[in-house]
Amino acid sequence: MSKIIKTSTFFVDIDGTLVKYRKFHTLSTSKLEPIQEVIDFMNKSYDEGCHIVITTARTEEYRNFTINELSEIGIKYHQLIMGLGRGTRIVFNDKDPNNPDLDRAVGINLIRDMGFKNINLTSIIGSYESD
Secondary structure: OOOEEEOOEEEEEOEOOOEOOOOHHHOOOOOOOEOHHHHHHHHHHHHOOOEEEEEOOOOHHHHHHHHHHHHHHOOOOOEEEOOOOOOOOOOOOOOOOOOOOOOOOOOOOOOOOOOOOOOOHHHOOOOEEEO
């Protein structure tokens, strides 16, 4: 049986993570400020085969506006999920019984607008082999 390399899926918030935080009612009148190191990391991950899901509490009425902003900042992604609650986002996933020490769900809380300051992503995220 051959091994399969499994890459990560990233669920990435927009406001405060990909771009500097702005309140919804100021989106069309405030300056779009990308957080470039996060965008660069996500684009590199996309190019390496990872699945990128952009998430946001922005409502559906902002969909076209948001798609245009994502295009403007140059982020590569597979899916855009809008209208999420503003509360804690929780991911449930199973553990691989052949690799029980590997966490297959990880949460990383970035300080708003600060990008990856003081975070060692390579120690947290990585692909792995499985049957």
